[in-house]
Amino acid sequence: MSASQIISWCVAAITFGTVIMYGCIGETINQKAGDLNLGVPGVMQIGGIASLACAFLYENNVSAPNPWVSMILCLLATLVASALAGALYAFLTVTQKVNQNVTGLTLTILGTGIANFFGGNLMKLSGGVGTISVSFTAAMFKAKLPFLFGKFGTFGSIVFSHGWMVYLALLLAFGIQFFLDRTRTGLNLRAVGENPATADAAGINVTRYKYLAAIIGSMICGVGGLFYVMDYIQGTWANDSTIEALGWLAVALVIFTSWRPRNATWGAYLFGLCYWAYIYIPTGISKFLADKLKLQNVTYMQNLYKMLPYLVTIVVLCVVSRKKKRENQAPASLGQSYFREER
Amino acid sequence: MERHMHSRPLFHITKKDEPSFLVRSLTVLVAVILALLVSALFIHFVTKLDPISVYTSMIKGAFGTKRRTWITIRDACLLLLISLSLAPAFRMRFWNCGAEGQVLIGGLSTAALMIYFGDKVPGAVLLMVMLIVSALCGGLWAFLPAVFKAKYDTNETLFTLMMNYVAIQLVEFFVDFWDKKQSHSVGIINMNTSGGWFPKVFGQQYGLNILIVVVVTVFIYIYMHYSKHGYEGAVVGESVATARYAGINVEKVIRNNVLISGAIAGIAGFVEVSGISHTISKVTAGGRGFTAIIVCWLAKFDPFRMSVISLFIVFLSKGASQISSDFGLNEYASNIITAIMLFFILSSGFFNNYKISFSHGRKEGD
Numbered sequence: 001m002s003a004s005q006i007i008s009w010c011v012a013a014i015t016f017g018t019v020i021m022y023g024c025i026g027e028t029i030n031q032k033a034g035d036l037n038l039g040v041p042g043v044m045q046i047g048g049i050a051s052l053a054c055a056f057l058y059e060n061n062v063s064a065p066n067p068w069v070s071m072i073l074c075l076l077a078t079l080v081a082s083a084l085a086g087a088l089y090a091f092l093t094v095t096q097k098v099n100q101n102v103t104g105l106t107l108t109i110l111g112t113g114i115a116n117f118f119g120g121n122l123m124k125l126s127g128g129v130g131t132i133s134v135s136f137t138a139a140m141f142k143a144k145l146p147f148l149f150g151k152f153g154t155f156g157s158i159v160f161s162h163g164w165m166v167y168l169a170l171l172l173a174f175g176i177q178f179f180l181d182r183t184r185t186g187l188n189l190r191a192v193g194e195n196p197a198t199a200d201a202a203g204i205n206v207t208r209y210k211y212l213a214a215i216i217g218s219m220i221c222g223v224g225g226l227f228y229v230m231d232y233i234q235g236t237w238a239n240d241s242t243i244e245a246l247g248w249l250a251v252a253l254v255i256f257t258s259w260r261p262r263n264a265t266w267g268a269y270l271f272g273l274c275y276w277a278y279i280y281i282p283t284g285i286s287k288f289l290a291d292k293l294k295l296q297n298v299t300y301m302q303n304l305y306k307m308l309p310y311l312v313t314i315v316v317l318c319v320v321s322r323k324k325k326r327e328n329q330a331p332a333s334l335g336q337s338y339f340r341e342e343r
Numbered sequence: 344m345e346r347h348m349h350s351r352p353l354f355h356i357t358k359k360d361e362p363s364f365l366v367r368s369l370t371v372l373v374a375v376i377l378a379l380l381v382s383a384l385f386i387h388f389v390t391k392l393d394p395i396s397v398y399t400s401m402i403k404g405a406f407g408t409k410r411r412t413w414i415t416i417r418d419a420c421l422l423l424l425i426s427l428s429l430a431p432a433f434r435m436r437f438w439n440c441g442a443e444g445q446v447l448i449g450g451l452s453t454a455a456l457m458i459y460f461g462d463k464v465p466g467a468v469l470l471m472v473m474l475i476v477s478a479l480c481g482g483l484w485a486f487l488p489a490v491f492k493a494k495y496d497t498n499e500t501l502f503t504l505m506m507n508y509v510a511i512q513l514v515e516f517f518v519d520f521w522d523k524k525q526s527h528s529v530g531i532i533n534m535n536t537s538g539g540w541f542p543k544v545f546g547q548q549y550g551l552n553i554l555i556v557v558v559v560t561v562f563i564y565i566y567m568h569y570s571k572h573g574y575e576g577a578v579v580g581e582s583v584a585t586a587r588y589a590g591i592n593v594e595k596v597i598r599n600n601v602l603i604s605g606a607i608a609g610i611a612g613f614v615e616v617s618g619i620s621h622t623i624s625k626v627t628a629g630g631r632g633f634t635a636i637i638v639c640w641l642a643k644f645d646p647f648r649m650s651v652i653s654l655f656i657v658f659l660s661k662g663a664s665q666i667s668s669d670f671g672l673n674e675y676a677s678n679i680i681t682a683i684m685l686f687f688i689l690s691s692g693f694f695n696n697y698k699i700s701f702s703h704g705r706k707e708g709d
Binding site for chain 2: 038088092095096097098099101102103105106107108109110112113114116117120121124125239245248251252255295296297299300303304306307310311313314317318321322324339341342
């Protein structure tokens with residue numbers, strides 16, 4: 001494998017990892033409040049399509065669009081849309097005490113529907129033909145870092161050839177880790193997730209914490225969706241449900257990181273390397289395997305290589321559950337609704 | 344802060360006894376009507392159709408012709424079958440989110456048998472073999488997560504979700520492997536000979552589909568209510584500690600119930616491939632595995648309620664698809680409508696179990 005291949009593999013892994021890193025950080029906040037949100041794929045899609053629709057409408061309705069304005073509007077659209085999705089989740093699970101898994105999965109069905117419906121039809125609904133492309137706005141999100149891009153040789157090519165949101169994700173991961181470990185609010189949030197009844201007795205407003213965790217968590221997941229749309233698929237939409245798979249991997253990453261966003265900074269990229277491995281596995285190996293399996297075409301092996309991130313996740317789940325280290329456990333009340341009268 | 348602590352909350356929520364069947368039905372009815380209104384608003388927003396035309400188009404889309412009615416019934420049966428498959432697992436609080444993959448694997452094994460033996464083995468024998476093999480394969484796909492759940496308490500939600508993607512890739516692999524024309528599709532299997540296809544039963548093309556679903560419905564009802572294993576599953580779902588105390592082998596109960604769950608999902612894959620589409624692709628399960636989770640939960644594992652909800656959801660999605668295609672839009676509108684409906688019904692359950700009391704008059708404690 002040549003150096004340029006290794007570089008492009010790492011760059012692709014970092015882009016991939018950033019999407020699920022946002023999802024993982026958002027879901028961690030949600031789970032720290034004791035709420036398991038299986039709506040992450042849906043929320044990511046809602047966030048992504050909101051930014052795409054916003055950029056599309058802005059670029060097509062303003063005679064001289066300003067890239068900065070467009071970028072900020074997109075971010076706002078994503079944050080508002082995903083916050084609404086988070087609020088919907090919180091209303092059902094916290095106020096109405098509906099089962100969390102069922103609510104989350106319904107949110108995923110809704111998000112998949114909204115995103116693919118508008119992603120596929122926005123052009124037609126606005127009277128045009130063809131597929132959407134918002135390369136003008138996407139360029140803003142993909143703008144390389146000034147001063148650093150193109151320097152420091154191989155290291156620089158891997159680390160400094162990304163849009164600013166890649167670095168924002170890293171900052172956010174460490175920031176949220178600090179918030180959880182070192183701040184009073186973070187401590188309260190963890191208390192709510194561990195034992196809401198005790199937290200309630202200590203004067204913590206459990207409902208408010210759960211709502212805010214769901215809303216803020218969803219907003220961060222939504223930003224992951226924005227990054228997917230603007231950077232990963234470069235300002236278009238594809239009805240191929242890739243983003244759904246990424247959403248589930250983000251949820252899996254939460255367990256992989258044992259609820260520590262800090263660990264997502266490398267875990268997410270590791271998932272990225274697994275995800276793209278199918279392109280970079282040396283053809284010698286593929287030829288050998290294809291011969292053994294009597295395949296007509298070597299490229300068929302790629303279908304099997306694409307299982308890698310999911311198989312790795314399964315192995316990780318099994319190993320983590322087998323070890324059962326005390327400090328690596330899920331928040332104790334995860335998955336259960338809290339009802340004051342049932343204490 | 345001080346003022347806040349003394350003010351009475353705007354409302355508070357208390358538990359109440361479950362109301363009568365009539366009241367519960369009325370609550371669901373109100374939820375359904377509200378959901379239909381919201382759905383109509385959404386369709387009006389994208390198509391400018393007035394609400395009355397929305398509903399007439401939906402009914403036409405689902406029941407407009409004899410053929411459409413049959414397709415609606417056929418698809419409702421399939422959704423019901425997958426929902427039924429989840430009941431034994433869910434009642435133990437085993438979150439099988441992998442029906443999607445179990446259906447695919449059942450379908451894949453069916454497709455393989457159709458391709459290799461479709462023209463060599465007599466129809467009835469082949470159908471029996473396909474039924475058994477698809478059940479075994481689907482069962483195996485669920486059994487793996489169950490073994491780890493039973494032994495190490497491994498997170499089954501994510502394990503089963505990941506198995507879905509492994510199944511998708513396996514299907515992709517075999518689609519390429521079987522496809523002779525490099526078109527990344529196997530096309531209709533045994534198009535000319537109909538080898539391994541469901542025969543007409545009672546003179547109906549989908550007669551066998553319905554027959555299988557009826558048999559499974561009865562089986563699940565009896566299994567859940569009258570069998571030892573089914574009962575033990577319910578105890579495990581209530582409390583693992585109680586189950587252990589009562590001398591139930593929890594690990595075994597989890598494994599066996601989930602095995603049955605996966606096997607029925609595998610049979611659903613067999614029905615889809617051999618009885619409906621006669622092809623296999625990564626969209627064979629088409630998200631039904633997820634919709635079925637909500638159907639099963641809403642029905643509280645009751646097969647009769649599952650059939651009503653399945654039929655209703657399929658009616659909605661057929662209706663929405665019809666309107667979408669009339670306007671040249673894609674079929675994802677049906678996902679949106681389904682989700683709206685599910686959210687409203689999920690939300691309505693609250694009003695049966697809880698009571699909201701609004702605070703009136705002056706603040707207390709000042």
